[in-house]
Amino acid sequence: MTPPLVLDIDGTLTRPDTWGIDPRIFDPLRAWDAPVVLATGKAFPYPVALCHFAGIPELVVAENGGVVYTGEEVHFTADPDAPRAVAEAYEDAGYSLGWGPEDTVNRWRETEIAVEHSQPETPLRELAAEHGLEVIDSGYAYHVKDPAVDKGAGVEAVADAVGFDLAETVAVGDSENDAATFEVVGHSVAVSNADEVAKAAADEVLETAHADGTLSVLERVRDGS
Structure with missing residues (x-):
């Protein structure tokens, strides 16, 4: 079978x-x-x-x-508000999500955000932790998501x-x-x-x-x- x-x-x-x-x-x-x-x-x-x-x-x-x-x-299965808050704080700190002004990677994303690999990882992880989230590396991007x-x-x-x-x-x-x-x-x-x-x-x-x-x-x- x-x-x-x-x-x-x-x-x-x-x-x-x-x-x-x-x-x-x-x-x-x-x-x-x-x-x-x-x-x-x-x-x-x-x-x-x-x-x-x-x-x-x-x-x-x-x-x-x-x-x-x-x-x-x-x-x-996850609330989008916290990842979006992390993205906003990351950009306010002077960083970029890395996908350009139209950001087609995140445009239709419902429950997490993705950050391009060329962007700094350490401050992203720190901000995610402050919001009770985690960052995983898919090999394509850093994903800020609910750990549950x-x-x-x-x-x-x-x-x-x-x-x-x-x-x-x-x-x-x-x-x-x-x-x-x-x-x-x-x-x-x-x-x-x-x-x-x-x-x-x-x-x-x-x-x-x-x-x-x-x-x-x-x-x-x-x-x-």
């Missing part, structure tokens, strides 16, 4: 040269005959759009668990709503925000470009990176090996 999947996006479904989605992932996901959950640190519209382009049902955990979509109902919220809890909520067994589920990811997902599934896989937190949390660490690694897992799991 084909197992359900939980897949991160950046660093997991992407190409190493551009960080764009590797188009080779579309056909296997479209043909997958079990639930596929996209669990990401990206803002909610991004994984929903990816589901559309892939032609798969919209099962989404976005913003590191802050937004959960079961295909029928959207759940917001994570991808794992979001994945559990989707599994409960859809009715699939997490013990039979395979997850693939690449960064510390995937560790919580790895804790709730039956088998977890870190691609070779994963950070040390993800590798330590995973049941298996691949020798191949990015979408190459993920595609190898999908092929192996589909073939039952």
Whole structure:
């Protein structure tokens, strides 16, 4: 039987040269005959759009668990006010979120904020702590979020709503925000470009990176090996 999947996006479904989605992932996901959950640190519209382009049902955990979509109902699991206050204080201190004036990274973000990697990390962490929040590094950005919220809890909520067994589920990811997902599934896989937190949390660490690694897992799991 084909197992359900939980897949991160950046660093997991992407190409190493551009960080764009590797188009080779579309056909296997479209043909997958079990639930596929996209669990990401990206803002909610991004994984929903990816589901559309892939032609798969919209099962989404976005913003590191802050937004959960079961295909029928959207759940917001964190309050946006504190992250926004951190962003305001960070900018008042003379720093920038790093995405330019239109900030399409945060424009549609509902429950957290993301700060570009070129920006100072230490003052961001200090401000986040003052507001009872944490900063996690997705490998793409620094995310200021509620510490009580994570991808794992979001994945559990989707599994409960859809009715699939997490013990039979395979997850693939690449960064510390995937560790919580790895804790709730039956088998977890870190691609070779994963950070040390993800590798330590995973049941298996691949020798191949990015979408190459993920595609190898999908092929192996589909073939039952």
